[in-house]
Structures are given as C-alpha cells and as structure tokens.
Amino acid sequence: MESSWRAEPRRAKFAIHPAEGHRMGELRRALTRVDTTALAVGTMIGTGILLKPAVMAQEAGAAWSVLLAWVVGGALTLTATLTYAELGAMFPRAGGEYVYLREAFGRGPAFVFGAARWVVGAGAAAAYGVAFATFLAALVPLEPMARKLVAAAVIATLTALNCLGVRVGGRLQTVVAAAKVAGLLVLVVGLAAAVARGTASLAFLGPAHAVSGARGGLAGFGAAVLASVWAYAGWFMVSMAAGEVKDPRRVLPFALTTATFVVVALYVLVNVAFLAALPLDQIATASSTRFPHAPSVANRAATALLGGPGAAFATALFLVAVVGSLNGTMLAIPRVPYAMARDGVLPALFGRVGDRSHVPVWSIVALGALGTAFAWAGTFDQLTTTITLVYCVGFASNAVGLFRLRRRAPHAERPFRVPGYPVVPALFLLGSTGLLVNTSLTNPREATVAAALLVVCAAAYPLLRPRGQAPANGSPSASVDADRSDAPDAGLGVATSVAPSPRATSLSASSARSASEPLGAASTGDP
Secondary structure (H helix, E strand, C coil): CCCCCCCCCCCCCCCCCHHHHHHCCCCCCCECHHHHHHHHHHHHCCCHHHHHHHHHHHHHCCHHHHHHHHHHHHHHHHHHHHHHHHHHHHCCCCCCHHHHHHHHHCHHHHHHHHHHHHHHHHHHHHHHHHHHHHHHCCCCCCCHHHHHHHHHHHHHHHHHHHCCCHHHHHHHHHHHHHHHHHHHHHHHHHHHHHHHHCCCCCHHHCCCCCCCCCCCHHHHHHHHHHHHHHHHCCCCHHHHCHHHECCHHHHHHHHHHHHHHHHHHHHHHHHHHHHHHCCHHHHHCCCCCCCCCCCCHHHHHHHHHHCCCHHHHHHHHHHHHHHHHHHHHHHHCCHHHHHHHHCCCCCHHHHCCCCCCCCCHHHHHHHHHHHHHHCCCCCHHHHHHHHHHHHHHHHHHHHHHHHHHHHHCCCCCCCCCCCCCCHHHHHHHHHHHHHHHHHHHHCHHHHHHHHHHHHHHHHHHHHHCCCCCCCCCCCCCCCHHHHCCCCCCCCCCCCCCCCCCCCCCCCCHHHHHHHHHHHHHHCCCCC
C-alpha cells in the first residue's frame, strides 16, 4: 500500500550525506528487558526520596498531606508512563520525547524542547554530582572547593564509563538499581522491627500538628506534589535510549509500567517509615535549601530505626542512589542531541557513534562537560525545581501530542495503547499543566530561568532549521525517509526532512511496517 504521506527531502543546515551517515555508525540494540526495567527503576530511585520529604513537609505542613502528595505524584507518574508507553512503542527510536514531538508537531517545537531537555539534563547531572559530594562529606570532611572537585570527578567518571558502550552503562544500572531497592527495603524492615519493639509508632496517621511556617493550603500541597514529581522523575530516560533496546515495541511499555508500580509502592512505604521514625518538625528541618547544614531526612530516620550504624548506612544509600541516577542520565540524555544531529539541526559531530562502543561519544562528553560547569553554581533544590519545570512543559506537550497523533494518524501501528484513553492522558495533561502553573507562582525565580531557557532555544531554531523549510506549522512530520529500510540508520530516528502533503491525514500500514522492519533486524546485534 502506498503511504498517504507525501514527503520531499530538503537540505538541512547540517545535512548529512548518505555516505557520511554510514561512516557515522549506528547505535546497537543491546539493552535487554531486565536492563531496560533497571534503567527506569534506577533513574527513578535517586536522591529525591532521600531529600525531598523535607521540602514537602515545609510546603504541605501535615503528615497526611505529605503522604497524599506522594500518592498523587505517583498517580500522575503512572498516567505519564502509560502515555509514553504508547508513544515509545509507536516510535521506538533514539531521542524519545524529541522524536514524539517531531512526529506530532514538526521539527521546530521538537528542536526547542530537545535543546532545552539537553541543557536541563546537564543540570540534572550537576545536581547529582553536587549531591554525591554533599553525602560524601558526611564520611570525609570536605571544604566547599573540594566538594566541587568531587562533583566534577564523579560526573567525569560516569561520562567515561558510558563512552565505553551501552552494555557497560546498562549492566552498571542493573546492579545499582538492585542495590537501591534493597537499601530502601532495609528502612521498611527497620520500621517493622521498631514498631514491634515499641520504639516507633504509626500514630502520625492520626490527627497531625501543622509545621510552623509551612505554606499549607492548595499552593503548599501543589509544591509538595512537584517535589514528589522530581523524586519520581527518571522514567522517561528509557524512551531516550529506545534506539538501543531489544524488541522495544514490547519491552518499553513493560519497563515503564513495571518500574512505576514498583517505585510508587516503595516510596510510600519508605515515607511511612520516615514519618513513624521522626516527628514532622524534624523532617521539615532536615537538609534542604532552608536548612543547608542539617542532616538529611534519611540520615535522621535511619539512625532512629537502625541505631548507631544508621547514619553510615544512610550515607552509603545516598551515594549508591546518586550513582544510579547520574549513570542513567549519562546513558539516556545524550541520545537527544544524537537524534537532533541525525535530523540535521545540530552539527554532525553529536550524531557520530564510536566504532567499537556504538554509542554517541561526543554527545556524552558534551553532556558531562556542561554538567560539570553547572555543578559549580546553584543549590540542589534550585537546580531540581528549574529542571522539573522544564519536565512539566515536555510532559504537557507530549500529552497533547498523543491526542494529536490519535486524530491525525488513526491507522498508524500502535503496539501498545493507553488504557482508559482519553481519560488517562487527559489527567496527565491536566496534572502537568496544574503543576506548571502552581510552581510558576510559588517559585517565580526558577520559573523565569526555565522560561528564559525555552525562549533562547526557540530563538536558536531559525538559525539552525533546514534551509528552505518554513517554520514549523504544527503539522505532524512524516519521517518517511527516516523509516525507510534503505535510509541511513533506518529505524533509529534518522530523519532527513519531511513535510506532509495537505492531503495526508494518516500514516499507512505499510509505512508503519517499514519502520518496524529494521527494528527487528537490529535487535539481534549484540556487541
């Protein structure tokens, strides 16, 4: 069947000649179901669960409100992962959200968010580097300058490891994810033992006293939910590395949904442990921007539940959590500039793949360098709030994109469909938009920084967009050339340039099949 999309290639600003595309190499599908699920779990479980309860208590002001914020944040995350599962199975190529937005709205909006995602990805790497140094200082006294050097060193180390190949990063992520889950379960078991001994109580589940100075109300609750969204964040990293996942059409939905259920359940149990072990005011005055020199929530709770060794255990858990989150970031985020370079909107250097490693080495190195620079400025909470705001912009945009693709391409192959459509993606859209508005009002400085970043990225696009192509008009891009089996890097999100015919209204089954053929062939290529 002839495709209903009519596309005419146009010359890109950084156009890649077909012969050059072959010389640039291809990604290799080496991530198994276990690796992919571990990537999702390992990037979700990070410093957020160990630090953000303090901020949530300061904002929400009551124990029940804190727990409810975790549940609401978890529910929002589930609607998000289900939405991304459909998009990821439909377009299982490197770049994740950049690819989804390109298909739904065109290259311009995709460029703006892709560029912003890369920058805030470097900010996330910086936040993890700063957190690692902060936690290490609990074991080894470190001066402020030494902390910055440690942050730079850990970012550089994981940058180098991920340049060795996706299997190296994937296997490390599996080990670290297992260690993080085991560490959090120790806290839960410690709570059960303490309750049995009578040294801890679940009385906090009854009427609670408000934290003095808490924002409270709907605004405070919204800020607490935003903090939980950062703690849950990381699941979307899987979509960015989709070009290296074996059998991605089945594995991506499984990994996203499984990881979400596991992490939400674990986070709620861990927060019950925190609230049972500590008075709410001790949680609210734990390490945060407001109390930068105080012990962390996890440190205080582990000491209360596990006794003397608790502080050392909490520190070790912190370090493992940071390594896992940072490794997941270095594994996934570089695939965004890789996909953009293969589209011709970034220099080809970012799209080059190592001959032996089969990973986008220069994209990884660039992310590590920018993350190191960011690590020298900003506090953990400031960095994460700004990052999460940009996340919410992407979440809302992709939710709208799902509706748009359902309407404009109703016959496209969809190996996974969002259950409860259209309610589930609508809830995702409403939740993301609500968080975006609420946080912009409660954190105007961070909101201004996030908005300025998006404006700068939008201003850069006219300088880089394909020559002869009009600004994006909101039409879905066909990516016909990207999906042809004879195109360079077929099936890996390599687009030349496309514009749908005015008569085009849907993707044909034959176009969807041609996109899936190279995926099956690539899935057997192990190093």
